[in-house]
Amino acid sequence: MSWMSKPSQPVTIRPTRSLGGITFDVVIEEHHEDSLTITEHPVEQGAAISDHAWRQPALVVIRAGVSDSSGDGSGRRSQSVYDALLALQASREPFDIVTGKRAYRNMLLESLSATTDAATENALVITAECREVIIVRTAVTSVPPRARHANPNRTGAITDTGQKQAQPRRSALSSVFGPGETS
Numbered sequence: 001m002s003w004m005s006k007p008s009q010p011v012t013i014r015p016t017r018s019l020g021g022i023t024f025d026v027v028i029e030e031h032h033e034d035s036l037t038i039t040e041h042p043v044e045q046g047a048a049i050s051d052h053a054w055r056q057p058a059l060v061v062i063r064a065g066v067s068d069s070s071g072d073g074s075g076r077r078s079q080s081v082y083d084a085l086l087a088l089q090a091s092r093e094p095f096d097i098v099t100g101k102r103a104y105r106n107m108l109l110e111s112l113s114a115t116t117d118a119a120t121e122n123a124l125v126i127t128a129e130c131r132e133v134i135i136v137r138t139a140v141t142s143v144p145p146r147a148r149h150a151n152p153n154r155t156g157a158i159t160d161t162g163q164k165q166a167q168p169r170r171s172a173l174s175s176v177f178g179p180g181e182t183s
Contacts, residue, residue, distance in 0.1 A: 017099055018096075019062060019085070019088075019095075019097050019128055020095035020107075024064035024065060025065060025066050025067050027063070027099075027100070028065060029061075030061070030063075031060065031062075032059075032060055033059040034055070034056075035056045036054065038050050038052075039051060058104060059132070060129075061128070062099070062126075062128045063126070063127050064125075064128070066123060067122065069122070078123055079124075085109065085112055085126065085128065086112070088109055094106040094133050095107055095109075104130070106132055106133045106135055107130045109129075110129050111127075112127070114127075146159070
């Protein structure tokens with residue numbers, strides 16, 4: 001029986017693990033970190049209150065390796081992968097990462113480390129720390145003229161009114177009882 005005559009089975013296609021399009025012979029470890037920053041405000045009595053939180057950029061640390069005995073036959077695949085990782089970091093352009101758990105967008109290679117010793121002379125074992133870049137879009141808008149605002153002092157555009165001299169402030173009680181006596 002050929003494979004074409006078998007009943008249809010769902011097929012799962014997993015994308016190849018990659019860091020900015022660079023693939024490895026082996027991924028030793030992936031560390032994923034997602035966190036929130038939660039505000040804390042002390043109150044007069046009792047514990048601090050929390051009323052807001054925001055998501056921190058995602059962090060992914062990948063330990064991976066490449067052997068010179070695999071790949072293109074030149075025997076220097078480790079050097080070409082290392083050069084590609086350095087170029088990716090130097091470009092400072094966001095890239096995508098595909099791991100065994102999820103895909104990340106808008107990542108930068110924050111830290112890259114590799115150690116060469118007797119056991120890894122003909123291989124590359126790297127630790128790459130990547131952090132998400134949260135990209136926002138800005139827009140310029142214009143404010144209508146102050147004459148079209150219902151309350152231009154609160155909602156109108158900022159205007160230059162020159163220097164102002166500070167004026168002493170009188171309390172509401174001094175208007176009723178008069179200024180206090182000074183000794």
